[in-house]
Amino acid sequence: MNSNTIKINGKIYSVSNPDRFTSFWRFFNDGSWESSTLNIIKNNLGSADVYVDIGTWVGPTVLTAASTGCTVYGYEPDPVAFAELQENITINQLEKINIQNCALFNHNGIMNFGSGRSTHLGDSVSSLMNGEGDISVKVIDVSDETKKSWFIHAKMLKIDIEGAEYLTLPKMSYFLKEQKPIVLLSIHNMKTSGCAGISGFFKMIFNRLSILKVIGFYKFQFIESRKGWLDVNASWVPFDIFKKINFILSIRGNRELLLSDEIIKM
Numbered sequence: 463m464n465s466n467t468i469k470i471n472g473k474i475y476s477v478s479n480p481d482r483f484t485s486f487w488r489f490f491n492d493g494s495w496e497s498s499t500l501n502i503i504k505n506n507l508g509s510a511d512v513y514v515d516i517g518t519w520v521g522p523t524v525l526t527a528a529s530t531g532c533t534v535y536g537y538e539p540d541p542v543a544f545a546e547l548q549e550n551i552t553i554n555q556l557e558k559i560n561i562q563n564c565a566l567f568n569h570n571g572i573m574n575f576g577s578g579r580s581t582h583l584g585d586s587v588s589s590l591m592n593g594e595g596d597i598s599v600k601v602i603d604v605s606d607e608t609k610k611s612w613f614i615h616a617k618m619l620k621i622d623i624e625g626a627e628y629l630t631l632p633k634m635s636y637f638l639k640e641q642k643p644i645v646l647l648s649i650h651n652m653k654t655s656g657c658a659g660i661s662g663f664f665k666m667i668f669n670r671l672s673i674l675k676v677i678g679f680y681k682f683q684f685i686e687s688r689k690g691w692l693d694v695n696a697s698w699v700p701f702d703i704f705k706k707i708n709f710i711l712s713i714r715g716n717r718e719l720l721l722s723d724e725i726i727k728m
């Protein structure tokens with residue numbers, strides 16, 4: 463395959479802007495990028511299902527979901543990443559994807575948004591919580607969005623919003639408990655979440671305890687265990703009490719959680 467094509471589920475997709483994202487899509491094609499997450503998407507969605515992607519970036523998880531034939535709804539506030547995602551959808555003539563250039567958060571309005579740890583917008587670390595405030599973006603109260611009919615019927619949610627999950631997820635508590643979708647949830651560290659110092663550490667403990675309270679009803683909870691730097695080395699392991707203690711107290715690194723109320727294909 464050339465530098466602007468990828469293969470998912472035996473299907474070939476085109477991707478735009480190879481000059482900027484060539485290395486990423488090569489990493490994706492090698493199966494080295496978040497393979498455990500992508501396998502959950504591929505193994506548990508079909509043409510009759512709805513998948514919601516909160517924090518789509520340029521579309522690796524969106525295109526993976528689309529390869530199953532399901533209907534996709536996505537949210538991405540970064541205008542550069544959103545334009546890239548739009549192009550990737552258009553050039554592949556995908557019709558069952560609905561995307562919005564906004565962030566889901568804990569209120570409606572306009573917020574500052576920046577490039578996070580990177581030097582420019584469009585990278586996967588752009589953030590409401592840890593950006594430089596380069597631009598203003600639209601934010602939508604997630605509790606309003608979860609009342610929409612297609613959201614209610616979503617079989618799976620992926621949430622990767624660079625630290626904003628600590629404020630967004632509690633407002634999804636009622637929806638999650640009532641509908642019990644499969645959830646792929648990225649939990650971010652102190653710096654990404656806009657916390658710093660001793661006070662930030664205690665705030666992080668409180669935030670992570672709040673996350674555990676929100677997801678506590680799920681029968682099956684897994685955390686991604688990594689044996690090396692590459693995501694291809696990751697595997698899902700039970701999110702037991704010892705891992706929860708480590709989760710609460712650790713200030714470093716991201717944590718990927720898989721939540722389900724029934725046994726799924728992993």
